[in-house]
Amino acid sequence: MTNDIAGIKDTDVIMIIGSDTSAAHPVIAARIKQAVREGTAQLIVIDPKKIVMADYAKIYAAQRPGSDVAVLNCLMHIIIKNDLYNKEFVEKRTEAFDKLKAEVMKDKYSPENVEKLSGIPAEKLIEIAEMFGKAETASIFYAMGITQHTTGTDNVKSVANIQMLCGNLGKSGGGVNPLRGQSNVQGACDMGGLPNVYPGYQKVTDEKAQEKFEKAWGKKLSNKVGLTVTEMIDEAYNGKVKALYVMGENPYLSDPDQNHVIEALNKTDFLIVQDMFITETAELADVVLPASAFAEKEGHFTNTERRVQRLNKVIDAPVGAKDDWEIIQLLAQEMGGKWNYKTVSDITAEINLLTPSYGGITWERVGRMGLQWPCPTETHPGTPYLHKGNFARGLGLFSGIEFKEPDELPDEEYPLILTTGRVLQHFHTGTMSRKTEGLNRLAGPMVMISVEDAEKMGIGNSEEIEILTRRGKIKAPAFVTKKISPGVIYIPFHYKESPANRLTNPAIDPVAKIPEYKVCAAKVQKIN
Amino acid sequence: MKFYRSHLLIGIDDSSLQAGVKEFETALRNELAKHNLTDEINILETGTLGYFGTGISMLVYPEQVTYVNLKLEYIPEIVSEHFLKGRIVHKYILDKLSSKYDFNYQGRIVLKNSGVIDPENIEEYIGTGGYEAWEKALLEMKPEEIVAEVKASGLRGRGGAGFPAGLKWSFTQPLAAEQKYLVINADEGEPGTFKDRLIMEGDPHKLMEGIMIASYAIGATKAYIYIRGEYKLCISRLRKAIDQAKEYGLLGKNIFESGFDLDVEIKIGAGAYVCGEETALIESMEGNRGTPRSKPPFPGVKGAWQRPTVVNNVETITNVPAIIKNGAEWFKGFGVEGCTGTKVYTIMGDVSMPGLCEVDMGTELRKIINEFGGGMKNNRKFKAALVGGAAGVFLSEKLLDVKMDFNSLNEYAAVLGSGAILVMNEEVDIVEMLWSVIRFFRHESCGKCSPCSNGNEILYKLINNIRNGEGKEKDLDLMLHIAAVMNDTSFCALGESLLLPVKSAIENFREDFLQRMK
Amino acid sequence: MPIFINGREFELKPGETVLEVALRNDIYIPHLCFHPKTGKAGKCRACIVEVEGRRGLLTSCNLVAEEGMKVVTDSKQVKDAQKIIVDLILSSGHHDCLSCEQNGNCELQDAAYYLGIERPSFDLAPAEIETDNSSEFIFVDRSKCISCGRCVEGCTRTVVNEVLNFANRGFETRISFDNELPMGESTCVQCGECVQLCPVGAIIDSRMIGRGRTWELEKVETVCPYCGVGCKLEMHVDRQKNEIIRVTGVEDSPTNEGMLCVKGRYGFDFVSSQDRITTPLIKENGKFRAADWAEVIPYVGKKLKAIKKEFGSDAIAGLTSAKVTNEENFAFQKFMRSEIGTNNVDHCARL
Incomplete structure (x- = not known):
């Protein structure tokens, strides 16, 4: 999130697009509902499902899955046409506005045409654009x-475009606010758990960065961008990736096209799984290393608003299990590395040293309330919202984004659109939440x-x-409801007995390499 | 214009309707027709004639006699004796009529037209000089001048607390808000009180005129009448009055081309006693549970839907047109220093003539009971009067000379309340009376605060024990202590209410309680 | 100028109520409906005080502190009234401390203790004990409810689920789920905000029943392992049994302000699950066998070294985790980059 959770009270209009907030991020949903209830903010919800948040919305619109660029371009089309955009912001803080205009002002994005593309009535698109454009401060959550x-x-x-267009960046209550789905997905990214960057998003292809880390670690490092998770699976399938070390993940259920994943995992020469449980993935492993749970260790998670918060040891790990970092260190030492972390805080200190945005977030400073990065020095108070005064690159760069259809569209054989997601009671592949029987009784597999x-x-x-x-x-009980548009079905992906990702399309975004879980062609049939 | 020898005013209200007044009226018309009197005798429907428990009543002009408790079988006799031969049928008329129900004696402001004009006809109201005050206010006066006039008149709220109306308005009048509201409290929940009902039934346009003036004075463009659902006749007459006022351009957009807009809407409540409390009334009106809000902020600053809102009682507002028309000095001619104007009382219980009367503030209780209530029924001995409604005080004989106004009653730790007077004769057991008062408050406690809901419950248990002969004398002290804590600590006036009846009943009529403990 | 409470001087912050100033300075005033989150309610009336120059008793929870104000919290008049109020509340339900989960963590108990009320004086408690165990995680005992309204306020205004409300009136007032449905059949999402706000034992975590009272449990703060909001939790731990008994949200956390969801509050069985792996496992002939760390680390090392040697560093890939700490993620990518020599490191950020 460019902005912080507390800033929700400073916003006038909130747009939720592509987030079932009360199911996947219930506490942020509560904050948004508070703002609506207190009358400080009006809510717009755009989602193919009539999610709970729609009940709190001034305007709710159901778009056809996969038509988001068309919808957002259309909103910008109307905002520019009706002169509702923030000219001062566009002039002083951005560049390439012409490129944006050239694209979104095309007749293709008129409300009438986008009604055809998205299924949202033209009048509603205009209503949304007016409300959003006229707001003093508007935020987008997705x-x-x-x-x-x-x-x-x-x-x-496109989300960034509309927020720059309306001048909703660099101030409290505005922002481009992706809601991160896992407790430390933000931290995993920040810490360089990505194939192209070192901690702090320092590019592996940047010589200076490479030099810095080589010096710090005393090892020669590769400057070649690595494989993403979907590519790893493909390359394992192709026999190029021979060994896979999986720590606390369950690609068996979380990755698209399950049958392909299973084959790929089976093809590896050596599969190491480090986890608390024999997950579906661990079943396929050659070695399983028992790890301790979050409640059994110390360290930090970074939340969706970039707040680094302390984990404390609550109970003792089962005898035999070790903290993940200890296992990694043992392996590193085995591989010949001269690792010598005595405590978790030794690693924290190294993070402070090598990650500029975490420079001031030391073990001693984090405290009970945490600190929000960027926090480069030990005297820096942390940063509730980003881009105040300046963007990292100087001026905000508009891009003209052309609407493209999803990879797989419904046809005669597969006439429905399948979209996937979460329910309130479960989390991700269920390794944690499904161990609580009460949660299982509250929510089982279903197809909406x-x-x-x-x-x-x-x-x-x-x-x-x-x-x-x-x-x-797969099989699942039908949940027949008015809350979903005709032609669309929805399946939560938590359940190994009804694994949604056996169905999903592995086609990926060319840049982010993210699979298209939200749209594929499907059909349903009765069981005789 | 047609000339009639006599006018018969038939009171139409909920109780006469139940007694079959419509049927009676038809029979009367037929009887008059039979004697070819239709062109000589005019029958008019009017609001209540101000009596209670008198069934079908009829006031005959110009003689100014009132027939009460009329039955169908009396019609031939009355028509042939009175309307044909001119001899009043004394056995059916109101007892001691000339002294007790002399309308001229009662300084009537609020009830002036009740029982005189047809409440469903705006023309009749205009004929009495109605809506002149509204015209004057809107075209000749500034809002702050109206507020000043009402302030100067000394008009105090008639809902119970007696807060100066002009002062209340003066808090809201200067506020710059995009929307302000006037809310008329017509929820009359006090047991044994029905003055507001009869005011609205008898002269709905006077209330409308008061609403118009008050709204303009405080800058409200929307007024609500919050009325209990049981008041069906009031509701239909008020609806008619609103429609007629709109038709005559007295309500709506740009009234009299003054640029002032006003809309009046009726909100129907479920008749909870606590909704007489203004913030609970607002909560209920907003569609929430009717429980009081914590103050401050006061409704005058943040009321309905968080906008400045003035809440006034029906009787209070109905005084306003006369004040504007005749001036504050005129109004101060009624009543006493510090408590000006008249007060409408509901006299009930063991009196000869229960009903409404409107007399000057400061009139002695004894006079009200003896002269307007017709004295004790069947000449029984007076024992007590519960004055001020359920939350009032049980007064004994020695306090009968108390002057009935906010200040004088205060000296006796009593209250005027909504102006209910329940008279009891020597046969009445105060234990039973207090029991029913406590039962009432236990039922009406909204449950928001603990002293009121728990306190009422335990008081009810204690009085039940006494009633069942299981009480002990120390229970009386406990009841006083609990009622005192309730009074000191409850959230709103409802929880504070029981102290007066409990204390006055136990202190003034202790013997009745001890009798049950023998 | 400061405020004077019982003759002592205290600084006041703008907008603070008398109760807040008192509590901040460890002066106890009995209070049952006030909670910092749900704010003033003025319902229980137990927090009455006397103020010099002001008539009668005033509830301190909605009395804004003013400079120079002279407040008395412990006069005879105050305590006498408080005693009746609290005694009536105590008498109005079945407040049986002996086996109550809130024993030691009960604000009614605190008030009764402060006022020296040993046992309820009034015959007010309903004959029947009315419980609702229809909900998966939350147990309701209406005969312990004091109608303070915190749960209703929290459900309506804090988590804005708008399930809880009051039904009936007066002494019969009771909390209601939707239109008086059993809790488990209502639209309640079991976030547990009501449990956290309940000052007595009327709404409690059903799974903590009989597993330890507040003083027997150690409290440790940590962060929720589910979604990315990062709610701060307080875990209530039975140290002897090494078990998490109960989870509450941290009220002063800027992230969640005490709120949690059904997973964050009740979804922790996995930690002490019987399915936890407690020893390294090596697969032989398609079957896992237990190994110890001394065996498994060299075993893995040898394999990795061999593959690295034969196929190069890029034939090895690693998935780090969005569920482990920053430090562990740092260590993992460092391991892949410096020891294996590849940038083939990713995690399920996109999934």
Whole structure:
């Protein structure tokens, strides 16, 4: 998030697009509902499902999955046409406005045309644009509904475009606010858990960065960008990746096209899984290393608003399990590395040294409330919101984003759009949440289907049906509801007994390499 | 214009409707027709005639006699004796009529037209000089001048607390808000009180005129009448009055081309006693649970939907047109120093003539009971009067000369409340009376604060024990202590209310309680 | 100028109430409905004080502190009234401390203790004990409810789920889920905000029943391992059994202000799950066998070295985790980059 959670009270209009906030980020949803209830903010919700947040929205619109760029371009089209954009911000803080205008002002993005593309009525698009454009401060919250597309990067850029256009960056209550889905996904990225960057987003292709880390670690480092998770699976499948070391992940359930993943994992020569449980992935491993749980160790998580917060040791780990860092250190030493961390805080100190934005977030300073990066020095108070006064690159760069259709569209054989996501009661692949029986009783597998589609096929509520795509087939009980648009079905991906990712399309965004979980062609059928 | 020898005013209110007044009226018309009197005798429907428990009543002009408790079978006799031969049928008329129900004696401001004009006809109201005050206020006076006039008149709120109306308005009048509201509290929840009902039934346009003036004075462009759902006749008459006022251009957009807009809407409540408390009323009106809000902020600053809101009682507002028309000095001619104007009382219980009367503030209780209530029924001995409604005080004989106004009553730790007077004769057991008062408050406690909900519950248990002969004398002290804590600590006036009745009942009529403990 | 409470001087912050100034300075005034989060309610009326120059008793929770104000919290008049109020509340339900989960963490108990109320004086408690165990994680005992309204306020205004409300009136007032449905059948999402706000034992975590009272449990703060919001948690731990008994949200956390969701509050069975792996496992002939660390580390090292030697560093890839700490992520990528020699490191940020 460019902005912080507390800033929600400073915003006038909130747009949620592609986030089932009350299911996946319930506490942020509560903050947004508070602002709506207190009357400080008005809410716009754009989502193919009529999510709970829609009940709090002034305007709710259901877009066809995958039409987000068209919708956002259309909103900008109207905002520019009606002269509602922030001219001062555009002039002083951005560049390439012409490029944006050249694209979004095309007739293709008129409300009438985008109504055809997105299914959102033209009047509603105008209403949204007016409300958003006229707001003193507006914020956008999104999650995987924006990013998990072959056009994920385009979607994100479009969100950035509209926020720059309306001058909603660099101030409290504004912002481009992706809601991060896992407790420390922000930290994993910040710490260089990515194939192209060292900690602090220092590029592996940057000679200076390479030199810096080589010096710090005393080792020659590669300047070649590595493989992303989807590429690793593909390369394992192709026999190029021979060994895979998986720490605390479960690609068996989380990655697209499950059958392909299983084959790929089976093809590796050596699969190491480090986890708390024998996960579905661990079943396939050659070696399983028992790790301690979050409650058994110290360290830090970085949350979605870039706040670094302390984990304290609550209970003792089971005898035999070790903290992940200890295991890694043992392996490093085995590989010949001269690692000598005595405590977790020794690693924290190294992070402070090598990661500029974490420079001031020392073990001693974090405190009970945490610190928000960037926090470069030990006297820096942390940064609640980014881009105040300046963008990292100087001027904010507009880009003209052309609308592109998703990789796989419904056709005669697979007439429905399948989209996936989370429910409130479960988390990701269920390794943690599904161990609590009460949560299982509250929410099991399901496929959400519109009343119209269900009636057409004679499907009753709770009836177990089959869902098929070009990749595979699963069974799940039908949840027949008016909350989803006709032509769209939705399946939560937590359940190994009804694994949604057996169905999903592995096609990825060319830049972010993110798979298109939110759109693929599917069909449903009754079980005889 | 047609000339009639006699006018018969038939009171139409909820109780006469129940007694079959419509049927009676038809029979009367037929009887008059039979004697070819239709062109000589005019029948008019009017609001209540101000009596209670008198069934079907009819006031005959020019004689100014009132027939009460009329039955169908009396019609032939009355028509042939009175309307044909001119001989009043004394056995059916109101007892001691000339002294007790002399309307000229009662300084009537609020009830002036009740029982005189047809409340469903705006023309009749205009005919009495109605809406002149509204015209004067809107076209000749500035809002602050109206507020000043009402302030100068000394008009105090008639809902119970007696807060000066002009002062209340003066807090809201200068506030610059995009929306302000006037809310009329017509939720009359006090047991044994029905003065507001009869005011609204009898002269709805006077209330409307008061609303118009008050709204303009405080800058409210929207007024609500919060009325209990049981008051069906009031609601239909008020609706008619609103429609007629709109038709005559007295309400709506740009009234009299002054640029002032006003809309009046009726909100129907469920009749909870606590909704007489202005913030609970506002909560209920907003569609929430009717429980009081914490003050400050006061409604005058942040009321309905967080906008400045003035809440006034029906009787209070109904005084306003006369004040504007005749001036503050005129109004101060009624009542006493510090408590000007008249007060409408509901006299109930063991009196000869229960009903409404409107007399000057400061009139002695004894006079009200004896002259306007017709004295004790069947000449029984007076024992007590519960003055001020359920939350009032049980007064014994020795306090009968108390002057009935906010200040004088205060000296006796009593209250004027909504002006209910319940008279009890020697046969009445105060234990039973207090029991029913406590039962009432226990039922009406909203449950928001603990002293009120728990306190009422335990008081109810204690009085039940006494009533069942299981009480002990120390229970009386406990009841006083609990009622005192409730009074000191409750959230709103409802929880504070029981102290007066409990204390006055136990202190003034202790013997009645001890009797149950023998 | 300061404020004077019981003759002592205290600085006041703008907008603070008398109760807040008192509590901040460790002066106890009985209070049952006030909570810093749900704010003044003025419902229980137990927090009454006397103020010099002001008539009667005033509730301190909605009395804005003013400079020079002279407040008395412990006069006979105050305590006598408080005693009746608290005694009536105590009498109005089945407040049986002996086996109550809130014993030692009960604000009614605190108030009764302060006022010296040994046992309820009034015969007010309903004959029936009314409990609702229809909800998966939350247990409701209405005969312990004091209608303070914190849960209703929290449900309505804090988490804005708008499930809880009051039904009925007066002494019969009761909390209600939707339109008086059993909690488990209502639209409640079991975030547990009501549990956290309840001052007595009326709404409690059903799974903590009988597993330890507040003084027996150690409290440790940490961060929720589920979504990316990063809610701060307080874990209530049975040190002897090495078990997490209960989880509450940290009220002063700027991230979650005490709020949690159903997973964050109740989804921690995995930590002490029987399925936890407690020893390294090596697969032989398609089956896992237990190994010890001394064996497994060289075993893995040897394999990795061999693959690195034969196929090069880029034939090895690693998935770090969005569920482990920054330090562990740092260590993992450092391991892949400096010891394996590849940038083939990623995690499921995109999944």
